[in-house]
Amino acid sequence: MKTYDAVIVGAGAGGGIVAGVLAEAGHKVLLLERGPNLRYEDVGRDHLRSQRLSLYGHNAGPHIEGNPRVVVGADGQEHQVRPHQGGYNNNAACVGGGTRVYGAQAWRFMPQDFRMASLYGVPEGSSLADWPLSYDDLEPFYEQAEWELGCSGDAGAMVFHGPRRRGYPMPPLPETRKTVPLKRGAQALGWKTHPIPVLINSQPYDGRGACVGCNNCVGYACPTEAKNGTQNTLIPRALSTGNCELISEAMTERIETDARGNVTGVTYLIEENGALRREMVRSKVVVVSAGAIESARLLLNSSSNKHPHGLGNEHDQVGRNLQGHYYSGARAIIEEEIYDGIGPGITISTTQFNHGNAGVIGGAMLADDFLKPPIDFWHTSLPPDVPRWGSEGKRWMRDYYHRTLYVAGPVQEIPNPDGRVQVAPHVRDKFGIPVARLSGTTHAATLDVAEFMRERAEEWLRASGGTKIWSARHTLRLSGGQHQAGTCRMGDDPRTSVTDRFGRVHAHDNLFVADGSLHVTNGGFNPVLTIMALAFRSGQHIAQALS
Amino acid sequence: MILNSSLQSTLQAAANRIIPADDYPNAWEGGVGFYLERQFATDLSRSVPAYEAGLAALEAEARIHFDAPFVTLLEAQQDELLRRVEAGEVQTEWSVPPRRFFAMLVQHVAEGYYCDPMNLGNVGLRSWQMVGFVPRCD
Numbered sequence: 257m258k259t260y261d262a263v264i265v266g267a268g269a270g271g272g273i274v275a276g277v278l279a280e281a282g283h284k285v286l287l288l289e290r291g292p293n294l295r296y297e298d299v300g301r302d303h304l305r306s307q308r309l310s311l312y313g314h315n316a317g318p319h320i321e322g323n324p325r326v327v328v329g330a331d332g333q334e335h336q337v338r339p340h341q342g343g344y345n346n347n348a349a350c351v352g353g354g355t356r357v358y359g360a361q362a363w364r365f366m367p368q369d370f371r372m373a374s375l376y377g378v379p380e381g382s383s384l385a386d387w388p389l390s391y392d393d394l395e396p397f398y399e400q401a402e403w404e405l406g407c408s409g410d411a412g413a414m415v416f417h418g419p420r421r422r423g424y425p426m427p428p429l430p431e432t433r434k435t436v437p438l439k440r441g442a443q444a445l446g447w448k449t450h451p452i453p454v455l456i457n458s459q460p461y462d463g464r465g466a467c468v469g470c471n472n473c474v475g476y477a478c479p480t481e482a483k484n485g486t487q488n489t490l491i492p493r494a495l496s497t498g499n500c501e502l503i504s505e506a507m508t509e510r511i512e513t514d515a516r517g518n519v520t521g522v523t524y525l526i527e528e529n530g531a532l533r534r535e536m537v538r539s540k541v542v543v544v545s546a547g548a549i550e551s552a553r554l555l556l557n558s559s560s561n562k563h564p565h566g567l568g569n570e571h572d573q574v575g576r577n578l579q580g581h582y583y584s585g586a587r588a589i590i591e592e593e594i595y596d597g598i599g600p601g602i603t604i605s606t607t608q609f610n611h612g613n614a615g616v617i618g619g620a621m622l623a624d625d626f627l628k629p630p631i632d633f634w635h636t637s638l639p640p641d642v643p644r645w646g647s648e649g650k651r652w653m654r655d656y657y658h659r660t661l662y663v664a665g666p667v668q669e670i671p672n673p674d675g676r677v678q679v680a681p682h683v684r685d686k687f688g689i690p691v692a693r694l695s696g697t698t699h700a701a702t703l704d705v706a707e708f709m710r711e712r713a714e715e716w717l718r719a720s721g722g723t724k725i726w727s728a729r730h731t732l733r734l735s736g737g738q739h740q741a742g743t744c745r746m747g748d749d750p751r752t753s754v755t756d757r758f759g760r761v762h763a764h765d766n767l768f769v770a771d772g773s774l775h776v777t778n779g780g781f782n783p784v785l786t787i788m789a790l791a792f793r794s795g796q797h798i799a800q801a802l803s
Numbered sequence: 804m805i806l807n808s809s810l811q812s813t814l815q816a817a818a819n820r821i822i823p824a825d826d827y828p829n830a831w832e833g834g835v836g837f838y839l840e841r842q843f844a845t846d847l848s849r850s851v852p853a854y855e856a857g858l859a860a861l862e863a864e865a866r867i868h869f870d871a872p873f874v875t876l877l878e879a880q881q882d883e884l885l886r887r888v889e890a891g892e893v894q895t896e897w898s899v900p901p902r903r904f905f906a907m908l909v910q911h912v913a914e915g916y917y918c919d920p921m922n923l924g925n926v927g928l929r930s931w932q933m934v935g936f937v938p939r940c941d
């Protein structure tokens with residue numbers, strides 16, 4: 257049987273970074289990824305099957321056949337859904353995971369985001385908690401993520417953020433036409449704004465090109481490798497050491513344990529000529545980095561006599577507290593010319609309302625949006641009172657595709673232990689593995705935050721010259737999706753958390769989690785930079801433990 | 804096409820009211836037919852029976868209201884019928900829910916009109932020229 261120092265399950269944001277850190281420290285690593293290693297051409301430019309508008313499928317996986325999930329609806333009934341259907345809460349399945357096609361917004365959380373329970377108290381029925389580490393503990397690793405992958409931004413202008421030792425390695429992406437009214441509006445309101453930090457090269461960096469401003473950024477791959485994911489940074493670095501073996505299209509079936517309950521390796525499955533080949537490997541350490549939903553599923557599916565409820569699940573915590581982000585915002589028509597078609601399209605943000613808002617818990621960052629392909633715009637961006645067909649619907653597309661502004665932000669969710677991932681033993685994927693079952697909702701206090709942020713978005717658009725302004729209220733639902741997090745939260749108390757502050761699963765010496773699952777709370781920001789910073793930190797810790 | 808020629812004519816006429824001609828092409832000239840033809844054979848194969856039922860029912864509505872096939876009606880009459888279907892105010896027996904059928908039809912027509920050309924719709928990129936979307940660096 258093949259033997260490694262570490263097997264890492266999932267080559268996404270977290271897994272890719274741990275692979276790089278361990279391989280460069282000289283450890284033998286196996287990196288298993290269920291999806292393929294996609295070239296730029298494989299991702300393509302399909303406007304109906306992207307990770308942003310997935311009407312008939314995705315461009316970064318998983319395939320819509322053979323990978324169902326079970327979702328419990330508001331009616332309490334179980335529904336089987338495919339990856340592109342509502343409720344599935346997909347992120348991606350390929351080398352790089354979500355970072356292969358993401359928008360690359362690279363936000364640090366604020367110091368307050370690690371202390372939500374202390375700052376705001378715990379609403380009844382919620383599992384709001386402090387992190388077992390502070391912003392200061394994570395700060396050096398945020399810096400590492402920003403410099404090792406490559407990040408553009410204007411640190412000096414981010415006055416509401418925590419202290420930092422070092423700025424960004426690259427200046428921000430240029431402003432575009434639509435920045436102008438939004439900047440003016442914010443100034444009129446007395447709000448502070450700044451460019452959006454992105455893991456995108458504003459100038460050539462580390463041998464990769466600069467952004468050329470194409471107009472299919474989020475949901476697509478980058479033509480100049482200016483968008484930095486793990487697939488073009490830490491994973492190639494890991495491979496170039498000769499210490500890391502990457503196997504794509506390899507589905508990890510279970511984590512293996514011995515008679516005493518110790519983790520010994522994993523079993524994975526590969527599809528070959530229509531048949532399944534099963535491989536078992538041994539390793540000193542197993543790192544689970546399959547994304548918040550699939551990591552919980554894998555731990556739960558790895559039950560044994562010693563661990564009848566799954567690994568790390570002695571206290572029924574694995575899979576609970578599933579969080580993502582409600583996106584709260586508003587749209588407006590602006591009469592001036594605001595379109596120049598230069599991507600990525602995210603140009604201005606305010607973090608004025610992430611904390612300190614009377615009557616609500618936390619808040620959100622607000623920003624303008626990525627450019628949208630016309631059919632995506634048709635689906636998401638028409639006002640409810642405009643007919644979607646006939647001359648009027650067509651005229652709206654013609655006159656307002658390039659005059660519609662959208663500002664929105666990721667609302668910091670209030671976690672609920674009943675918003676959770678379980679497994680559905682009666683429904684299996686194409687490998688015969690029981691699938692994830694999603695049920696519950698986030699805590700209702702999230703709605704108050706969403707409503708507060710919707711009002712701020714409208715206010716900003718009004719001050720920016722918006723003539724017609726529209727938005728929609730949120731209703732309570734389960735959240736996860738591309739910002740999924742929280743299902744194996746870190747903590748000091750094994751009864752209320754799954755891992756310790758380094759991502760080590762309680763009661764195991766050699767089983768780690770390194771992905772969005774670890775987040776105790778998910779910030780009012782896109783989560784990936786925090787996932788990466790934690791992965792650098794855990795990776796360093798695991799490397800030391802292995803030495 | 805997978806639909807029979809009479810249903811296809813109804814589909815074409817209805818699509819051209821959903822996206823009518825002006826300075827820019829109507830739905831069919833914009834490639835919606837090419838788009839739907841491939842979709843009916845692939846992703847939307849399971850929706851073909853619903854299309855057949857809905858288009859046949861739309862024809863039946865045309866006969867009841869105007870005593871003529873849908874394709875021969877004046878544009879204003881076609882629009883009136885489509886508005887009724889959209890509102891679910893139908894006179895004949897529909898085996899697909901009319902409102903759901905209409906929403907599906909509108910969505911698929913828009914897809915064919917505004918999609919990227921690899922999906923066979925959006926002929927000559929005319930809809931993108933109309934809205935001002937210029938693909939860069941592809």
Ligand SMILES: Cc1cc2nc3c(=O)[nH]c(=O)nc-3n(C[C@H](O)[C@H](O)[C@H](O)COP(=O)(O)OP(=O)(O)OC[C@H]3O[C@@H](n4cnc5c(N)ncnc54)[C@H](O)[C@@H]3O)c2cc1C
Pocket residue numbers: 265266267268269270271288289290291307308347348349350351352353354355357358359360361362363474475476506507508509545546547548550551554738739740770771772773781782783784785787
């Ligand atoms: C279109 C899009 C835009 C986004 N934009 C942003 C943004 O601007 N800013 C931001 O912060 N975040 C963004 N995100 C979210 C970001 O990509 C995720 O937060 C991040 O990728 C999550 O990292 P992770 O390590 O938790 O999981 P992932 O990156 O999802 O990686 C998990 C990997 O594990 C693999 N896997 C799962 N199960 C198994 C198994 N059993 N065996 C083997 N492999 C397995 C999966 O296929 C996947 O590749 C975006 C995501 C998408 C899709």
Ligand code: SF4
Pocket residue numbers: 456466467468469470471472473474476477478479480481482483599600
């Ligand atoms: S907008 Fe820039 S970073 Fe984004 S895909 Fe296009 S070239 Fe790459």
